[in-house]
Amino acid sequence: MTTVEPRRPARRGSTGSRGESSASTAPTRRRAISPAWGVAPFALYVALFLALPTAIALGTGFLDGDGAFTLDNVAALGDPFVVSGFTTSIVLSAVTAIIGAVLGALVCYALIGTRPEGPLRSMIDAASGVLAQFGGVMLAFAFVATIGIQGLITVQLRDVFGIDIFADGVWLYEAPGLVLPYIYFQVPLMVIIFLPALEALKPQWAEAAATLGGTTATYWRRIALPVLAPSFLGSLLLLFANAFSSYATAAALTSQGQSIVPLQIRAALTSETLLGRENLAGALALGMIVVMAVAMSLYALLQRRAARWQR
Amino acid sequence: MSAVTRGPGAVSGAPAPSRVLRWSILGVIGTLFAVPIIAMVEFTLRRGLEGGYDFSRWMLVLTGSLGPEYRVLGQAIGNSLVLAAATVALMIVLLVPTMILVHLKLPRWRRVLEFVCLLPISIPAIVLVVGLAPVYGVIARAAGSGVWSLAFAYGVLVLPFAYRAVQSNLDAIDAPTLTEAARSLGASWPVVIARVLLPNLRTGLLAGAFISVAVVLGEFTIASLLNRQNLQTALVIVQKDDPFIAVIVALLSLLFAFLLLLVIGWIGRAGVNRPRRTS
Missing domain, CATH: 1.10.3720.10 (MetI-like)
Structure with missing residues (x-):
């Protein structure tokens, strides 16, 4: 890799010109190995541990127990049991994404005007990172300790206010019980991804609005909110995708439940024959990927629109 | 998911909320988020059936004297x-x-x-x-x-x-x-x-x-x-x-x-x- 690539023009004028000219006067004295080969180890790794597993996960949905092609498993995506799993997953993700996005945006709003390197922001940054990325199993414990049958809040409400939150049965271990823990990691994630958009609002816009006689309310309604709308919707989609793909909290809360798709995949993986079909996990994975692909493509579109205002 | 690195933190150009508003928002949401953590701590301090609190389990973990x-x-x-x-x-x-x-x-x-x-x-x-x-x-x-x-x-x-x-x-x-x-x-x-x-x-x-x-x-x-x-x-x-x-x-x-x-x-x-x- 000692020769300068001859066909690539120097990117920054004078600094590269010396090497460039020597290379063009003495064309390829020594054939260097193409730098593209340097990417090979990483490419191999990604192929083995990202591309291959994804391909297997999507492909097995089309295979039966003997490895022959079948549409049986994919057809099972229409089974009421699976449909209810996807419905529950999508509703749960949408509800927690909306609540998380609104609360998270409020926190971001409250942080306007604080110093980015100040202690308040440092604490909130770190706490958000922990709760958004580390959550999982720990969140299940936290909510069992809070609103479990002997949880702090459950007991206080019962003993002090006479309210039994489980009067109609214990819902913490069913899908509704996932709403609060999910919000608990959605809000911090919103803070992490939405704060940069808010910080990209230019002071000149507020000044211009003020000079022209606009009130703060006008500024928010006519300038900031329209500019922020794509970022907000994009963050909403990212939150949806995050909740939709999350597994650990639900798995730690219930060891048997099959209310949401990730838990159905667990059941399919551990019991081999869910709904009397082998390889159903592959079909469920395929379904999840389709939902994720829709969400993430919309996100990419919105992101492109949002980027216009962040230069 | 981009927790790690944020660009050089520019102070936003949007008008900042008043101090009262800022601290009420952060206070309310912060309190809600503190509850599960407090509940976890309270849970670990509980003393079995007779009620009351102590630090015995924390001592057990922190001194590394847990059983096999x-x-x-x-x-x-x-x-x-x-x-x-x-x-x-x-x-x-x-x-x-x-x-x-x-x-x-x-x-x-x-x-x-x-x-x-x-x-x-x-x-x-x-x-x-x-x-x-x-x-x-x-x-x-x-x-x-x-x-x-x-x-x-x-x-x-x-x-x-x-x-x-x-x-x-x-x-x-x-x-x-x-x-x-x-x-x-x-x-x-x-x-x-x-x-x-x-x-x-x-x-x-x-x-x-x-x-x-x-x-x-x-x-x-x-x-x-x-x-x-x-x-x-x-x-x-x-x-x-x-x-x-x-x-x-x-x-x-x-x-x-x-x-x-x-x-x-x-x-x-x-x-x-x-x-x-x-x-």
């Missing part, structure tokens, strides 16, 4: 630390040289690399596990079912985080000029990388390494479904016998991750404030 039935927990923590180290090593050996190479020599591949590195965000771990199960079946037959092999899967999980951290650092230094300067002064490529580029990338590398450690220590899905033991899967097992000890360890690991991210933020800001910023 908790040996699985110590083992699992060891496993998680080994996995964290292996994942970071994988990131430094495979990802970082590739990023430097693409940045300097193959700029046309940047979009491809970025796409690949951010792809794991769109692929749920639970989906990846469906395809990883047969792959790990082969690995187990070839190299045994040691826990260390999970690092390969974790390397994929941390790819988006590590990529963002290193890339933002790579964008902030003028790598082509630094490289050309070093080369024209007679440095060989290994010297350029070891003595010019890596020192300049240390903030990005550290941030990427720490966030990878945090992600690996919190990972549950893949370990649990591939039947490997790590901190999180052990917590779920211990919790069935003795929820109190499990909650204490969960709180401690939470605190550890919090401190880790606090340090990341501190490193990131130190990096931003350096005078070396170009462009």
